[in-house]
Amino acid sequence: MLAEFLQFLFSGITVGAIYALVALGFSIIYNASHVINFAQGEFVMIGGMATVFMMAGGLPLPAAMLVAVAIAVCAGLALERFAVGQSRGASVVTLIIITIGASIFLRGLASVVWDRNFHTLPSFSGDEPIRLAGATLTPQSLWVLGVTLVVAVLLFWFFTRTLMGKAMLATAHNRLAAQLVGINTRFVLMLSFGLAAALGAIGGILITPIAPTYFEGGVMLGLKGFSAAIVGGLGHGLGAIVGGLIVGIAEAMGAGYISSAYKDAFAFVLILLVLFFMPSGLFGVRGTERV
Amino acid sequence: MAVTEKDAGTEALKRGARRTALLSPRYAGVGALILVIIVLQFFFTNNFHYDVAIKIGLSAIVCVGLNLLIGYAGQISLGHAGFFGLGAYSSAILTDSYGWPPLASLFAGLVLVGVLSFVLARPILRLKGHYLAMATLGMGIIISIVLNQEVDLTGGPDGMPVPAFSLFGWSPNSEPAWYWLVSGVLVVTVWLSLNLIDSSIGRALRAVHGSEVAAETVGVDTTRYKVLIFVVSALFASLAGSLFAHYTGFLTPVVAEFFTSIQFVIMVVFGGMASVFGSVVGAAVLTALPEFLTVLHDYEHLVFGLLLMLTMIFMSKGLLPSLIILIRRRLP
């Protein structure tokens, strides 16, 4: 019984950690621009696919990963520079459609530049499972959890301890005021898209040894990541991580204890229930309307 | 003195109103739509053309309804394909498995969707913005999962056949017949929507979009109107879904998928929010465009994404409103 529960839990937190990385990307971009970037999942796909093809081109794994993250960051910056940034003053819904257009474009590009097959990466440190109280965990899962943790700590440090991070938070709270105190909000926007793309790509690289990637592989991860960001409270860092874990664990427990056919439905029902009782997510600001 | 001045003013207003009434969207717009529908079919040389036009019409019915919710009342829904799918499957299952007449099945679908959307609307529409988007998205996905998993009822992902439609003994058994049927429904949908917008309910809806708190201070029960329009738009989707099921004659759960919902929203925003005719244009362009892009083969999706982005970047108000502004600027 305990072994089963632990197994479900391991599955949930591994998958949840990936959702959390995607959710963090959603939140960072939302904070800077109030845009929901529906191309976030494509950054995940680019991370995985680019690493695969860089390795096929002869690069060693670590170098391939770095190049892949760089490619994703370039895609993120381009999205800000040439699409979202060009549409100041457009309504939020319009901006969302622009990012959906971008996601279709990036998928199309990936299928042409790379291919439509699925690809995998070798596990970073072997496939010998680790046994824990009757349950098993792959070394790759530990990589996923470890890297997510490190990324979370780094982000926390960045946003609370560095001037640039504080500038980003300030911009999130009040763009005009941030501009008035001399923050280059344009740069902050670029930075947030770059950062979100990097997070997505890291998630993509981490998961590819477990679940192969292909040109449309980012779609569902993007959707789940968005759900996680919303459950946690949009724009809230810790919320994104907790949200990711909740969605991941809900799916695993749903599959384990309720019905694997309806596990996704179970996760979404849970999300709806959270929203019905906490309309701004778990950590979202419940501000009073000012009139 | 003051009294006569005021009377003169309102008299002028009335005259003006009468004069512009004939040129209003309700008359000129619907007239033009009917004209386009009639003229268009002279250019059709085969059933493929009719097929694309019929699909445009069916999407447009959903989008016009969805625009009432998104464009006019300012509430997003990323789950309307769920209602479209429920309407479609109600018709399919009741006619195929239970032998109901198509019209009765269609109404049963409307009742089901009406009740479901009404029950869901209150808790869901308490949410705002992106949280509302998430909730409607989740709702749509749950519906599509059910349709996909209940293989005994729906045939699952391999789909199920749907018997032909019939209306009091008449059955549209050719593409042109379907074209006229769908066009007729579309025109009625557009007309009803234009009427609704230009009524006290329509103004209340637009007020909800403009400022919820201000609407409340003049007595608009904003929750009630949000629920109302959510249900109305869901019913439009269900109606289109039922017709779609009978038209294609074969149904898979893809119709209720998340992507289908997104596609409807894209059509609404692309055509122009708060523009009934914009939704028709959006549905038309985005349904027809991929058929042209097939010549690009592998580059089809890439180019489609690019065109979508560029249009929204340079015409952020949507295609039709932006074109109108452009034309107005050109004209003196």
Add this chain to the structure above:
Amino acid sequence: MTLLVVENLSKEFGGIHAVEDLTFSIAPGTIHSIIGPNGAGKTTLFNLITGVYVPSSGSIRFDGEEISGRPTFELAKRGISRSFQNLQIFFNMTALENVMVGRHLHQRRGLLAAMLRFPGSVRADEAARQKASELLAYVGLEQYLGAEADSLPYGALKRLEIARALAAEPKLLLLDEPAAGCNATETQEIDDLIQKVAAGGVTVVLVEHDMRLVMGISDHILVLDYGKKLTEGTAEEVRGNPDVIAAYLGAGAASEAGAASEAGGGTEAH
């Protein structure tokens, strides 16, 4: 005879008392002003009376019935309407339609009737249009009859809000800084308008920084400071109260010119 009775009303936001233990009443047919320095809780009080906020404690009675915590739209039905300090115009409509929304309570609202354009529904709409255009003329905006709301100048929007509120035919009209951002001429016009409205039998509650306007037209003045009542009375009584001079006039806005510029600051925030 009172129209509105507020007793021991309090509203807290995370431990801070925006309104604290406030008691006062408003007689029908009067112009009642609420003044106080910025942050004194004037707008919060409006939000409490109109149901935008739910009070932390205390009671609000309107026409003899308890209304605290009731939803805003229901209070509108009972006869409370308002304007806003930060404009709440429906910018997605024409000026005329903005006022027509105000006629909402006085129109048929059947869905089928509206969608099918039943003759009765069309007639009611025509009547609403008529009434709304009269109201636009009443507040002096007849030249904007066909204009989109977002094309109106700021001063006109202030009056548009009043017209919209009046369209609901309220017994009690709350105006939140109607003259803010207006020049002397416009302020005078608003002054005239408020008096005209009051003369028509509508009880007016006014929050305003323009002291000349307040002192000139108010039958009764309530002074708030830090959410509490400082004093209340007629213009003369309030003007002479040393507490008021200390708390309010001494608080930096020592002259009417100062108060006016402060109001101008409010415009910028919008």
Add this chain to the structure above:
Amino acid sequence: MTMKISRRGLALGVAAAAVLGFASAGAKAETIKVGSFLAVTGPAAFLGDPEKKTLELYVEKINKDGGILGKQVELIVYDVQHVADKARTAAKRLIEQDKVDFIIGGSTTGTTMAVVPLVEKAEIPFISLGGASVIVQPVKKWVFKTPHTDRMAVEKVYTDMKKEGISKVGLIAGSGGFDKSCLKNAKDLAGPHGMDIVASETYGKGDTDMTPQLTKIKSANPQGVLFCGFGAPAVTVTKNYRQLGIAAPLYHNHGSGSKKFVQGAGKAAEGVRLPAAALLVADQLPGADPQRQPALDYQAAYRERYGEDISTFGGHALDALMLMKAAMEKAGTTDKAKVRAELETTKNFIGVDGIFNMTTEDHMGLDLASFKMVEVRNGDWKFLY
């Protein structure tokens, strides 16, 4: 207000131009037109992609060798993903606008079934690449198919399980059409084959971890597990299966008949058994096996052109194209009724999927013998029997 009118005028003009654009140039007289609608993108791209590549490669080859009946072949492919109504639109376009002589396609069962009424009405020979037996049972006059049915795949697996002494079976399947159809057959055939289904679990679209499902299967103690699905999840399921240390043998259905699976799952794939078309193990077939040479040729040609290994699915498209070619050549004409009649009487046609023997009752023409049981050993397919 007059502007509004001209706006409509403009829209009208645009619409008219759009429609004129649709009416592409008429058919060139001297070509044979082959139309195809495939799941080139979307969740079933794993099927459609190799199918499209194979068709393009071989139409080119046929043309280089002088075409069919001296005429060049023109291939028209539309991407319809896994979407039934897109398939219908594409079919109408192929039939009515492109006026094709023959239709190959429908990567999935859903897209195939959606167009069946159209091809029946238009009377155009149509070879489907969809898996389910419902496509040809009951027989539809103009509809044929080349893939073995998923029912046959399950039968083959059950036969092998019985041989290994397995009677308690666990099932894990995806939520797509291919997966669900396999799952349904696995449940339907369990009784007749003396199998007892002890667990049946499903995973969702885009899932990245299936350990919860497999944990449940593990605790039901099956003697063998059958995986119904294809693509990326095949890799994940196999890896998770090994991670949990489930001892029971793992079977896949023919959806994993691609080198991509073996490479992706790596060591975890060792020992996985599946029914596959002969082409996967062509080089291990006895030299006398008639399927050996065509399969080796296909493998070599595909590799040369696309730099990747063949899959079972591309083979279905190849057989469909070649069946069409043979029928046309035998008929000596592209007359649709005659081509159809020849197709229906195809005898001993050696394809990469097996040896086809069509009849009026059987529009697929393959038997269970055309499925080979293979096992993954040392990162490659090992032909068992």
